[in-house]
Amino acid sequence: MAIEYREWRDGDDLALLEMWGGPETVQAGQFRGTLxxxxxxxxxxxxxxxxxVDGVAVPVAAGVVHEASLHPERLWAYIEVDRHHRRTGVGSTLLTMLRHEAAQSPSGVTRFRTKVEPxxxxxxxxxxxxxxxIQxxxxxxxxxxxLKLAVFGDGSEAAAAEQIEDxxxxxxxxxxVVGRYYTAVHGWDSPGDLSIATVQRLFLAELSGAHGAIVLRAPKASAFGPGVPASKKGRLEAFAVSYAALVPGGEHIEGGEGATSGQPTDVFVGHEPQLLPEQAQAAVRDLLALIAFxxxxLLELDDSMTALCAVVEPLLDSGNAREQGTETLVVSDPA
Known part of the structure; x- marks a missing residue:
């Protein structure tokens, strides 16, 4: 075995795919796209x-490190080695070489992070x-x-319409709210400054796959204090962004596959981060009960999403919810 190292060249992706075969994990499939x-x-x-081998150079492994505009405090890194060349020092050598390159990154950031399956x-x-x-x-x-549907106000349709909005x-x-929530639940790996335009591009624009959003509001409030009839919309307490078009009541609008196929709808659920823990749990529970009625x-559940975890964990325990696939760990160099 005579291992040599060089820069990535056009055509390496095809050569490596022949050597590697299909990805061993979901994360591997995603990271291969960064090579x-x-x-x-x-x-x-x-x-x-x-x-x-016999005078012919055959790609057997690759490693990449790159900066990220979202979560800029760490560098993403990925290494994959052909099964027949593992435990031979190839992966460790690639890691050492990537750390050497990272020491010269323009941002000055040198800590690595990646995603793995336990x-x-x-x-x-x-x-x-x-x-x-770290997550x-x-x-x-x-x-x-x-989850049992919540009763809003006096239980009338008008009362529900005041708090549930498409x-x-x-x-x-x-x-x-989406931007501040995302920042709040990613304190373990800061996303940096998220402008309104950035939030819309990443989570809410058509290209992100977002098709609709349902929000839960606090009851209407008076702009002039107690004793004056309420006319101002209540503040937004929780949101559910659908990536397979939802409307209130769980019905799917045109283009949503879940209504006919039974496949789960991918939804990003969150809350106003300034709510107290018990308020956040109640808001998330009430909105989740509605969209899953x-x-x-389908939810992506990070352990840092404490309010959502508090609502979903009992459902997992009771068999009313189930994990799909294998959990993912984000691992990082120490601070």
């Missing part, structure tokens, strides 16, 4: 390991390299009718 020529806009360094060779390699878990993420399907995804009010809902 690309080195460059500075954005900053990326990608290195390939070749084994020279119990896999990738997780073992990351642990041996000193990367430790756990799961995909959870909530079954229809898992809101345009371009709403500045929605974008503000007739059709299953």
């Amino acid at each position: 690309a020529p080195s460059g500075n806009a954005p900053w990326r360094r990608c290195i390939v390991a070749e084994d020279v 119990g896999t060779p990738g997780a073992a390699f990351a642990a041996a390299a000193g990367l430790a878990a 756990r993420s799961r995909l959870v399907v909530v079954d229809p009718g898992a 809101l345009a995804t371009g709403s500045v009010e929605l974008s503000d 007739q059709h299953p809902v």
Whole structure:
């Protein structure tokens, strides 16, 4: 075995796919898309390991490190080695070379992070390299009718309409809450400054896959204090952004597959981060009960989403919700 290392070149992706075969994990499939020529806009360094056999150089492994505009306090890193070349030092050499490149990153950021599945060779390699878990993420399907519908106000349709609203995804009010919530639940890996435009592009624009949003508001409030009839909309307490078009009551609008196929609808659920913990749990529970009333809902659940976890964990325990696939760990160099 004669291993040589070089920059990534066009055609390496096909050569490596022949050597590697299909991805071993969901994360591997995603990270393979980041293997690309080195460059500075954005900053990326990608290195390939070749084994020279009978005078022919064959790519067997690759590693990449790159900056990220979202979550800029760490660099994303990924290494994959052909099964026949593992435990030979190839992966460790690639990691050392990537750390050398990272020491010259324009941002000055040098800490690595990556995603792994527990119990896999990738997780073992990351642990041996000193990367430790900083977050756990799961995909959870909530079954229809898992939560009892809330009663709003006096229970009338008018009272419910005051608090439940189908809101345009371009709403500045929605974008503000979504951005502040995302920042609040990612204190473990700060997303940096999220402008309204950035939030809309990442989570709410058509290109993000967002099709609609439902929000839960506090009861109407008076702009002039107690004793004066309420006319001002209550503040937004919780939101559900659908990536397979929902409308209130769990019905799907044109283009939503869940209404006919029974497949869960992908939904991003969150809340106003300034709510007290018990208020946040109540708001999330009431909105989740509504959107999962007739059709299953798919949630990405991070352990840092404490209010949503408090609502969903009992459903997992009771069998009214289930994990889909394998959990993901975000692992990182120590601070």
